[in-house]
Amino acid sequence: MRMLAKLEDPAYAALRIVAGAMFACHGLQKMFGWLTTKPTPAIGSQLWIGGVIELVAGALIAIGLGTRLAALLGSGTMAVAYFQYHHKGEFAGWKWLPAVNHGELAALYCFVLLFIATRGAGRWSFDGRAR
Numbered sequence: 001m002r003m004l005a006k007l008e009d010p011a012y013a014a015l016r017i018v019a020g021a022m023f024a025c026h027g028l029q030k031m032f033g034w035l036t037t038k039p040t041p042a043i044g045s046q047l048w049i050g051g052v053i054e055l056v057a058g059a060l061i062a063i064g065l066g067t068r069l070a071a072l073l074g075s076g077t078m079a080v081a082y083f084q085y086h087h088k089g090e091f092a093g094w095k096w097l098p099a100v101n102h103g104e105l106a107a108l109y110c111f112v113l114l115f116i117a118t119r120g121a122g123r124w125s126f127d128g129r130a131r
Contacts, residue, residue, distance in 0.1 A: 013124035019112050020062030023074060027055025053077045061116060064125020071117035078110035 028034040030041060030051025041047035053073060060070035083089075086103030087096055098104045121127035 009123055012119070012122050015112070016064065016067070016116055016122065016125070017062050019109070019116065020058045020060070022058070023109060023113070024055050024058025024062060027051045027053070027058055031055055050077055050081065061113070064121035064127050067121035067125060067127050068117050071113045075110050075113035075117055078106045078113065082106040082110060 025035070029036040029038070030047060033040045041051065054077070057070040057074040057077075060066050061074065082098070082103045086098070086101040086106055088101070090096065090101075094100045098107045
């Protein structure tokens with residue numbers, strides 16, 4: 001158990017970096033159609049703004065710069081995405097469950113990013129170097 005405890009900081013850094021990079025990739029998909037077959041949303045639309053937030057916040061989270069604010073904004077964006085695009089206010093037929101409404105990623109990002117917002121960037125980050 002002590003060995004695992006010693007890995008806490010590097011494991012958290014890996015979580016923050018990977019989650020941020022993956023979040024940014026979703027923004028790249030929406031903004032530029034990168035690695036997706038879906039059409040890009042209209043500039044200025046809610047989906048496009050969500051893509052901007054995913055791209056910018058994800059990159060900031062990955063490098064650990066302005067991490068708390070970027071993660072909080074990303075978490076809120078994912079909460080909106082879950083309730084507006086996945087849950088849709090439907091309760092019949094278990095449609096409120098992420099496994100049923102395909103909102104697992106939005107729900108998981110919401111809570112992982114909320115955790116990152118509360119914990120901060122950690123030592124292996126630009127924010128950590130500034131301290």
